[in-house]
Structure formats: C-alpha cells, structure tokens
Amino acid sequence: DIQMTQSPSTLSASVGDRVTITCRASQTISTWVAWYQQKPGKAPKLLIYDASSLESGVPSRFSGSRFGTEFTLTISSLQPDDFATYYCQQYSSYSTFGQGTKVEIK
Amino acid sequence: EVQLVESGGGWIQPGGSLRLSCAASGFTVSSNYMSWVRQAPGNGLEWVSVIYSSGRTYYADSVKGRFTLSRDTSKNTLYLQMNSLRAEDTAVYYCARDQTLTDYWYFDLWGLGTLVTVSS
Numbered sequence: 001d002i003q004m005t006q007s008p009s010t011l012s013a014s015v016g017d018r019v020t021i022t023c024r025a026s027q028t029i030s031t032w033v034a035w036y037q038q039k040p041g042k043a044p045k046l047l048i049y050d051a052s053s054l055e056s057g058v059p060s061r062f063s064g065s066r067f068g069t070e071f072t073l074t075i076s077s078l079q080p081d082d083f084a085t086y087y088c089q090q091y092s093s094y095s096t097f098g099q100g101t102k103v104e105i106k
Numbered sequence: 107e108v109q110l111v112e113s114g115g116g117w118i119q120p121g122g123s124l125r126l127s128c129a130a131s132g133f134t135v136s137s138n139y140m141s142w143v144r145q146a147p148g149n150g151l152e153w154v155s156v157i158y159s160s161g162r163t164y165y166a167d168s169v170k171g172r173f174t175l176s177r178d179t180s181k182n183t184l185y186l187q188m189n190s191l192r193a194e195d196t197a198v199y200y201c202a203r204d205q206t207l208t209d210y211w212y213f214d215l216w217g218l219g220t221l222v223t224v225s226s
Contacts, residue, residue, distance in 0.1 A: 034212035043216035095153035
C-alpha cells in the first residue's frame with residue numbers, strides 16, 4: 001500500500017501569512033495527488049488535482065506542486081475562510097489520504 | 107442541483123448489518139465512478155470502495171468480504187451493504203463522485219455523510 005505522510009499535523013498562522021503543507025509518498029506516484037479542505041461537520045472540498053491543477057471555483061491563492069515524491073499545498077495569503085483541516089490524497093494505486101493538517105488561528 | 111444525499115446510518119451492534127444509500131441528483135451515477143469514503147470520529151479519511159461505470163467494484167482490505175457496493179440505475183442511487191460490522195467501522199460515511207473515468211480517482215463532489223456507530 002502507498003502511504004502518504006503529511007506534515008505538520010497542526011499549523012498556527014495569521015491572516016495574510018503564506019502557508020505550506022507537505023505530503024511525502026512512500027513510493028513514486030507521478031502527479032496523482034489531490035488536496036482537499038474540510039471544515040468541522042462538513043464534507044471535504046476538492047482544491048487541487050493532478051498535483052497542481054486548480055479545481056474550478058477555487059481561489060488562486062491555493063496552489064500545488066511536486067518535487068519527486070514530495071507534494072506541497074501552498075496558500076499564498078491566508079484568509080479567514082481558510083482556517084480548516086487539509087488532506088492530501090494519492091490516487092496512483094487505489095486511494096489513500098494523509099493524516100491531515102489543521103490550520104488554526106495564531 | 108448537482109448533489110449527493112446519504113442515508114441509512116445509525117447505531118448497530120457488533121456483528122450486525124446495515125445498508126447505506128446515496129441518492130444522486132443532477133447527474134447519472136452509472137456514468138461516473140462512485141466511491142464511499144469514511145471518517146472515524148476525530149480521525150482522517152479512509153477510502154472504502156469504488157464502483158466503475160462498467161459495474162466493476164474494488165474494496166479496501168479493511169472491508170473486503172464484508173462490504174458490498176452496488177447501484178440502482180432506475181433510482182440513480184448507490185448502496186453500501188455492510189455486514190459483520192465491527193467497532194472500528196464506526197465513522198461518518200461519505201459517498202463521492204469521480205469524473206475522470208480512469209484508474210486514477212479523485213473526488214469532485216461529496217455528500218454530507220451519514221454516521222454509523224457500531225457499539226454494544
């Protein structure tokens with residue numbers, strides 16, 4: 001099974017900060033990675049797919065990148081609506097998710 | 107409106123069975139790949155099962171042999187039959203859509219989820 005190791009588990013930040021979340025895959029998975037945002041009591045929302053493609057309707061402050069087996073979600077300027085938990089997902093072989101990163105107010 | 111609505115969750119004793127439903131509107135279930143993804147309380151996301159447009163199904167090892175995914179095209183509804191339930195199956199169960207129609211699934215539409223609690 002492919003494991004996705006996500007870090008950090010919690011991140012404290014302020015509005016306007018640049019935020020970076022990382023997932024490392026246990027093996028090569030090309031660009032088969034998506035990123036989701038989840039707020040308490042709500043379903044996940046797709047932000048990024050194929051490592052760096054922005055889902056329609058998602059603000060351009062969200063971006064994704066890949067370097068080898070390391071994948072990064074970046075929020076260029078954190079907004080009040082962005083405080084949430086973020087998950088990566090690999091879909092190279094079946095599907096597995098990272099453990100999540102909670103972005104909280106500093 | 108394009109949406110997914112899950113139902114059928116509840117409290118069940120270990121070893122029991124439950125059938126979850128996921129009703130779709132605004133698109134055709136059988137033309138997409140549809141999955142169930144679960145989230146144990148306070149935990150992360152775990153993919154459970156997928157059904158392809160062809161009808162082929164795949165399961166996570168944790169539920170293989172106990173869960174069965176099916177669909178009713180006349181009702182545009184997805185079902186997850188869960189047997190031999192265990193405490194570790196306790197979770198919110200989401201149905202989710204994948205539109206890629208390939209072996210590489212990501213989920214662009216999710217339902218609100220239904221809670222399954224397995225406890226004596």
